Amino acid sequence: MPTYDAIIIGTGQSGPFLAQTMSKQRWRVAVIERKLIGGTCVNTGCIPTKTLVASARAAYVARRAADFGVDIASPVRVDMKRVKARKDDVAGDHNRYVTQLLETLPNVTLYRGHGRFESRNTVRVNDEILEAPKIFLNVGARAAIPKIPGLDQVKYLTNSSMMEVDFLPQHLVIMGGSYVGLEFGQMYRRFGSEVTIIELGPRLISRDDEDVSDAVREILEKEGIHVRLNTGVKAVEPRGKQVAVKLGEQGSDAIVGSHLLIATGRRPNTDDLGLDKAGVELDERGYVRVDDQLRTNVPGIWAMGDCNGKGAFTHTSYNDYEIIAANLFDNDPRRVSDRILCYGLFIDPPLGRAGMTEKEARASGRRVLIGKRLMTNVSRAVERGETDGFMKILVDADSKEILGAAILGINGDEVVQVLLDVMYAKKPYTVIQRAMHIHPTVSELLPTTLGELQPLS
Numbered sequence: 001m002p003t004y005d006a007i008i009i010g011t012g013q014s015g016p017f018l019a020q021t022m023s024k025q026r027w028r029v030a031v032i033e034r035k036l037i038g039g040t041c042v043n044t045g046c047i048p049t050k051t052l053v054a055s056a057r058a059a060y061v062a063r064r065a066a067d068f069g070v071d072i073a074s075p076v077r078v079d080m081k082r083v084k085a086r087k088d089d090v091a092g093d094h095n096r097y098v099t100q101l102l103e104t105l106p107n108v109t110l111y112r113g114h115g116r117f118e119s120r121n122t123v124r125v126n127d128e129i130l131e132a133p134k135i136f137l138n139v140g141a142r143a144a145i146p147k148i149p150g151l152d153q154v155k156y157l158t159n160s161s162m163m164e165v166d167f168l169p170q171h172l173v174i175m176g177g178s179y180v181g182l183e184f185g186q187m188y189r190r191f192g193s194e195v196t197i198i199e200l201g202p203r204l205i206s207r208d209d210e211d212v213s214d215a216v217r218e219i220l221e222k223e224g225i226h227v228r229l230n231t232g233v234k235a236v237e238p239r240g241k242q243v244a245v246k247l248g249e250q251g252s253d254a255i256v257g258s259h260l261l262i263a264t265g266r267r268p269n270t271d272d273l274g275l276d277k278a279g280v281e282l283d284e285r286g287y288v289r290v291d292d293q294l295r296t297n298v299p300g301i302w303a304m305g306d307c308n309g310k311g312a313f314t315h316t317s318y319n320d321y322e323i324i325a326a327n328l329f330d331n332d333p334r335r336v337s338d339r340i341l342c343y344g345l346f347i348d349p350p351l352g353r354a355g356m357t358e359k360e361a362r363a364s365g366r367r368v369l370i371g372k373r374l375m376t377n378v379s380r381a382v383e384r385g386e387t388d389g390f391m392k393i394l395v396d397a398d399s400k401e402i403l404g405a406a407i408l409g410i411n412g413d414e415v416v417q418v419l420l421d422v423m424y425a426k427k428p429y430t431v432i433q434r435a436m437h438i439h440p441t442v443s444e445l446l447p448t449t450l451g452e453l454q455p456l457s
Helices: 015-024 039-043 046-063 080-104 179-191 210-222 314-329 358-363 379-384 412-425 430-434 445-450
Strands: 006-009 029-033 108-112 115-119 122-125 128-131 134-137 141-143 171-175 194-198 226-228 233-239 242-247 253-257 259-262 266-268 301-303 342-345 351-355 368-374 390-396 402-408
Touching: 006 015, 015 029, 015 080, 015 108, 015 314, 029 122, 039 046, 039 080, 039 314, 046 080, 046 179, 080 108, 171 179, 171 242, 171 253, 179 194, 179 210, 179 342, 194 253, 210 226, 210 390, 210 402, 242 259, 342 412, 351 412, 358 368, 358 390, 358 402, 368 445, 390 412, 390 445, 402 412, 412 430, 412 445, 430 445
Parallel strands: 006 029, 006 134, 029 108, 134 301, 171 194, 171 259, 194 226
Antiparallel strands: 115 122, 122 128, 141 266, 233 242, 242 253, 342 351, 351 402, 368 390, 390 402
């Protein structure tokens, strides 16, 4: 039985970097991966999808060239095979980098296969049983498929299988009005598909404030995307080479499309790890229960990344690695509760979010101030001809600390980082006001927005 100092199951955004740190500490480490090294981000998530978003934006800007006084002689045409090839090249480079890293790290052995617990400190992979006093889970998540009559009778797409699409769907019907659905929806509309997004709830991206959701819907509809809110799917059925998505109380209303994308959420990859043999507890949704330092209920077992339910983002997964490494090797008691929620929605223009929403701020019991500025009043946005969206910043009236922000607009995913850094420093918003910012940028309007704070009614 091969014995190691640590076993890492999964190679998402936590596992490889933890293995690298352990290698530097001269630990003997076994890393197990059953499928694609690099996990969701590298292979079916952030890297490939944002590469596709870039291609879609190029098509969008080309079609708008005349608005900027640039004439393009022939109609803009998208070659989907070349779009996919570019995506494959970019994602492939990242996959190869992580693979080479794991294959060449001193004291690290990479096993290709499915790892399952045999006991608290043993894991079976292929025909071998590995043993270690410390085991780390980085097994990620996958698309959650809803139980809808007829869905098993049609071919549908997920975020993973979309990576193999090298053609233009005539009409892409998307179930789910959150991040995955909206990014693919705008992307394929810009490629040239007809797109319909179906959302069960009353608005898109329900975790965000209503004004953000409404503005995002308006941006998408302005590009010709059909959005159906408050709409449940009753059944799905094949109609020749197309698929019919039945809506309404009796399913009498139907949307017929050429392709169906399921984007109704994610589920953790914890159902086939033999966690019961190790005694590891899961919550009601299948996520591994962890404490503030990512330890499970079983001593010597940790869970990182999407499988622990503490954040479904690449940056939260990497931060999980940082927390575990700091506690193990640096005598630095970092905690999950130290981090500030932040994320981006990478439609165009993007949404950058940090900290509390307006709804959460209202419920906090604090005296809250709010500043808001439309992108139509931001010179950089006007110059670029991209004036959709707004900036919104929430401040504690007593401490003057920034509580949260939503930047929906040109460079919003980057601009919000300015606020996030000040939030981590626990400095008052006046620090940003006193700083001299570069003109013309979006960030230069942050001090102006903060200078127009009003009580949150």
